[in-house]
Amino acid sequence: MRVLVYDTHSYDRTFLDTANAGRHEIDYTSAQLDPQTAALAEGYDAVCLFVSDRAPAPVMERLAAAGVRMIAQRSTGFNNLDLEAASRLGLTCMRVGYYSPYAVAEFAVGLLQTLNRRIHRAYNRTREFNFRLAGLLGHDIYGRTVGVVGTGKIGAIFARIMHGFGCPILAYDVQENPDCLALGATYVSLEELLSRADIISLHVPLMPQTYHMINAQSLASMKRGVMIINTSRGGLIDTEALIASIERGHIAAVGLDVYEEEEGKFFRDLSDVVIDDDVLARLMTFPNVLLTSHQAFFTHEAMTTIAETTIGNLTDFEEGRTNENLLR
Numbered sequence: 001m002r003v004l005v006y007d008t009h010s011y012d013r014t015f016l017d018t019a020n021a022g023r024h025e026i027d028y029t030s031a032q033l034d035p036q037t038a039a040l041a042e043g044y045d046a047v048c049l050f051v052s053d054r055a056p057a058p059v060m061e062r063l064a065a066a067g068v069r070m071i072a073q074r075s076t077g078f079n080n081l082d083l084e085a086a087s088r089l090g091l092t093c094m095r096v097g098y099y100s101p102y103a104v105a106e107f108a109v110g111l112l113q114t115l116n117r118r119i120h121r122a123y124n125r126t127r128e129f130n131f132r133l134a135g136l137l138g139h140d141i142y143g144r145t146v147g148v149v150g151t152g153k154i155g156a157i158f159a160r161i162m163h164g165f166g167c168p169i170l171a172y173d174v175q176e177n178p179d180c181l182a183l184g185a186t187y188v189s190l191e192e193l194l195s196r197a198d199i200i201s202l203h204v205p206l207m208p209q210t211y212h213m214i215n216a217q218s219l220a221s222m223k224r225g226v227m228i229i230n231t232s233r234g235g236l237i238d239t240e241a242l243i244a245s246i247e248r249g250h251i252a253a254v255g256l257d258v259y260e261e262e263e264g265k266f267f268r269d270l271s272d273v274v275i276d277d278d279v280l281a282r283l284m285t286f287p288n289v290l291l292t293s294h295q296a297f298f299t300h301e302a303m304t305t306i307a308e309t310t311i312g313n314l315t316d317f318e319e320g321r322t323n324e325n326l327l328r
């Protein structure tokens with residue numbers, strides 16, 4: 001099949017070319033999918049998209065008109081796709097349903113401990129031969145109550161790691177996970193979790209029901225001194241409400257691998273550009289906020305599985321098979 005990969009970086013190409021081994025005819029573009037760049041897909045059977053590629057209904061229509069029959073999303077989250085429009089237009093959509101949940105869960109723990117022990121600040125200090133400890137005081141994680149919002153593949157592994165630290169686990173999900181119950185996690189309502197946890201980590205998908213689940217009201221219900229980690233999707237948090245809570249000193253620390261306005265910024269070097277996003281600029285001024293650019297998934301193991309699964313999805317579609325990665 002002829003496949004156009006959008007939003008390509010050197011590492012995407014390396015892993016996809018290795019997994020493809022000449023099976024499909026793949027072209028790469030660094031352009032992100034939008035109403036203009038959809039025209040690039042003319043003559044391709046499939047497009048391969050990542051989280052910043054936007055495919056709402058008008059873009060789906062342009063892709064279909066260009067002859068595209070299949071969308072291979074190379075991520076787990078697929079909130080960038082209008083599946084209803086795809087269905088109407090007869091476009092098959094597949095994703096990577098499973099790839100190293102360890103990558104994301106372990107990264108969430110990395111953010112948590114970096115913030116807790118101020119390792120990001122210590123790194124800068126020691127490079128300038130500043131060996132003072134004032135300002136670097138942290139807490140033992142042992143015994144602190146951890147709230148896991150969403151106990152699917154990633155949330156369950158995060159819960160297991162935090163259980164290993166000796167933390168009581170509160171969990172919230174629409175469906176209880178036996179692995180978490182076996183750890184001794186207690187399922188409670190979202191309200192109870194938010195009001196009791198010392199550390200809150202978000203692992204639910206972004207959907208209308210979860211959009212801004214962390215907002216002014218829910219932030220106010222949290223314990224003073226809480227830590228919030230979000231490695232899921234930026235839209236789960238109302239960022240302006242979060243900033244107001246940080247300014248009031250209510251929130252002790254925030255680790256964000258995702259940001260609701262990350263599109264067009266993350267995965268790019270903007271170090272020479274004047275940033276016109278005042279919310280992002282404000283976030284970067286807080287010493288107790290650690291922001292990374294959607295890198296939680298980014299391990300060798302995850303990239304290998306993402307590439308192999310994406311090529312497998314393309315091949316299954318071409319050969320008329322379906323698999324568990326079918327979205328519609």
Ligand code: NAD
Binds near residue numbers: 155232
């Ligand atoms: P998953 O589907 O295994 O788990 C999601 C869990 O959320 C499920 O248990 C589901 O029951 C629960 N859920 C769904 N809707 C809910 C609701 N309204 N209220 C409460 N619970 C709800 O997904 P996963 O593999 O664990 O991934 C979780 C999220 O992590 C993805 O949706 C994606 O957005 C994000 N992610 C981020 C990165 C990154 O690099 N930062 C990488 C991969 C995934």
